[in-house]
Amino acid sequence: MNITQAIRDILGSNEAFAGKADQLSEDDSLFDMGLDSFGSVQLMLALEERFSVEFPDALLNRKSFATIRAIRDAVSTLVRQEAA
Amino acid sequence: MSTLAARAERAAAVAARHADAVDREGRFPEEAVAALKAERLLGLQIPSQFGGEGAGLTQIAELCSTLGHACSAAAMVFAMHHIKVSSLVTHALDSAWHCRLMERIAREQLLVASSTTEAGIGGDLRNSLCAVETTGEVFALGKDASVISYGAQADLILATARRNPDAATSDQVLVALLADQISLGRTGGWDTLGMRGTCSEGFRLEARDVPVEQILPKPFAEIAAQSMLASSHLLWSSVWYGIASYAVDRARAFVQAEARRRPGQVPPTALRLAEVSNAHQAMRGTIVTALRRFEDAHGDADTIGSLGFCVMLNNLKVTVSDMAVDIVRRALSIVGLAGYKNDTPFSLGRPLRDVLSAPLMIGNDRILANTAKLLLVQKSSGQLMSA
Numbered sequence: 001m002n003i004t005q006a007i008r009d010i011l012g013s014n015e016a017f018a019g020k021a022d023q024l025s026e027d028d029s030l031f032d033m034g035l036d037s038f039g040s041v042q043l044m045l046a047l048e049e050r051f052s053v054e055f056p057d058a059l060l061n062r063k064s065f066a067t068i069r070a071i072r073d074a075v076s077t078l079v080r081q082e083a084a
Numbered sequence: 085m086s087t088l089a090a091r092a093e094r095a096a097a098v099a100a101r102h103a104d105a106v107d108r109e110g111r112f113p114e115e116a117v118a119a120l121k122a123e124r125l126l127g128l129q130i131p132s133q134f135g136g137e138g139a140g141l142t143q144i145a146e147l148c149s150t151l152g153h154a155c156s157a158a159a160m161v162f163a164m165h166h167i168k169v170s171s172l173v174t175h176a177l178d179s180a181w182h183c184r185l186m187e188r189i190a191r192e193q194l195l196v197a198s199s200t201t202e203a204g205i206g207g208d209l210r211n212s213l214c215a216v217e218t219t220g221e222v223f224a225l226g227k228d229a230s231v232i233s234y235g236a237q238a239d240l241i242l243a244t245a246r247r248n249p250d251a252a253t254s255d256q257v258l259v260a261l262l263a264d265q266i267s268l269g270r271t272g273g274w275d276t277l278g279m280r281g282t283c284s285e286g287f288r289l290e291a292r293d294v295p296v297e298q299i300l301p302k303p304f305a306e307i308a309a310q311s312m313l314a315s316s317h318l319l320w321s322s323v324w325y326g327i328a329s330y331a332v333d334r335a336r337a338f339v340q341a342e343a344r345r346r347p348g349q350v351p352p353t354a355l356r357l358a359e360v361s362n363a364h365q366a367m368r369g370t371i372v373t374a375l376r377r378f379e380d381a382h383g384d385a386d387t388i389g390s391l392g393f394c395v396m397l398n399n400l401k402v403t404v405s406d407m408a409v410d411i412v413r414r415a416l417s418i419v420g421l422a423g424y425k426n427d428t429p430f431s432l433g434r435p436l437r438d439v440l441s442a443p444l445m446i447g448n449d450r451i452l453a454n455t456a457k458l459l460l461v462q463k464s465s466g467q468l469m470s471a
Contacts, residue, residue: 016252016254029303031303031305031306031309032255032303032305033252033255034252034253034254034255036210036254036305037309037391037394037454037457037458038454038457041391041457041458041460041461044461045460045461048461054463055461055463056463057390057391057392057462057463057464057466060390060391060392060461060462060463061386061387061389061390061391062306062309062385062386062389062390063385063386063389
């Protein structure tokens with residue numbers, strides 16, 4: 001399962017990233033590019049559904065959703081915990 | 085006396101003296117703001133190395149409440165000024181130009197206003213239509229600012245705009261514009277039920293040849309999430325607490341006067357006063373808890389920008405704004421006709437009209453709708469004594 005591609009697919013369904021999710025670098029600031037609080041909520045919900053995980057409250061901050069790399073790190077950790 | 089409380093009391097006394105005239109004439113509370121400058125209260129939050137006093141939001145909140153007791157409009161101007169200053173203090177320390185600006189605010193007691201609202205966008209401060217247009221080392225900005233509170237009286241306006249003409253509406257920067265760098269054409273008035281002295285008029289703002297270094301380096305998205313949301317809700321709430329406290333004080337004085345006239349009896353209104361006192365304490369507890377949580381975060385961006393913290397601040401605003409209206413209304417029912425009339429020691433018309441703005445300035449439904457979205461992912465309500 002390619003987590004990064006899944007994140008890009010989900011981002012692509014957000015208005016701010018439509019058509020450009022695949023061009024984002026792993027460290028581009030998603031907030032600078034227009035991700036707002038509702039967009040990050042939608043992103044979390046989609047990731048939770050896609051990977052059958054739940055983001056704990058401790059991860060519900062801007063840092064966890066700042067970049068594709070940060071999201072992938074958070075999701076990978078949760079997926080590993082789920083598998084263990 | 086030169087303690088902070090004493091300085092605030094002196095400024096509040098001036099504000100109280102002119103509050104009725106400010107309200108009646110719908111004019112800027114110039115005497116109160118002159119007193120705030122004379123007591124050097126506009127630079128309080130500026131760090132001491134820039135000539136300020138390094139005050140925290142809790143101290144500013146206390147002053148907002150003191151002023152709210154005296155004159156709602158003066159208190160709201162003071163609160164809005166310090167909300168803007170908190171953005172500079174939190175986000176501009178790495179910008180030499182803005183550090184010099186902070187020195188000027190402290191030294192010259194500059195009054196800072198905000199321009200976020202824009203025609204076509206409404207009150208959604210996280211979107212802009214207007215854009216910074218850079219040519220070499222300078223930029224131009226034209227904005228249909230449907231509201232700039234005390235825009236005509238401010239020494240400095242912090243305005244939101246898109247980063248450049250190609251940027252998304254949410255890709256915003258905050259620019260500092262000195263009064264002598266802009267022209268303001270009035271496009272809308274401010275003839276309102278209450279809060280008449282904030283002079284929140286509409287303007288066409290035009291700025292040209294402004295040095296690009298006056299653009300804050302931090303994206304506005306971060307400023308909004310990490311300092312503005314918290315400072316706005318905490319300081320507005322403190323103003324509303326001051327207004328509610330004034331009404332409760334009037335009601336208490338009224339009940340006590342009744343009690344003195346009929347020794348040996350508890351006046352029937354005393355029971356209603358007990359109810360109001362109950363609500364007033366709950367209101368205070370809600371604000372103090374939020375201020376403590378903010379102070380406990382010690383400026384940590386991850387904590388303050390977290391979803392749980394945002395829910396807490398949203399809840400603070402909705403709860404406190406509704407309680408403030410309820411408390412003033414109930415105080416009026418205790419005082420009765422003496423409160424309804426405008427020329428008695430118990431008059432409550434002005435504070436009632438003023439406080440009715442609380443649930444409307446950023447409408448509570450809009451805030452609840454935002455909370456509703458955040459609750460779609462929040463997992464726990466936290467512990468009693470911790471987040």
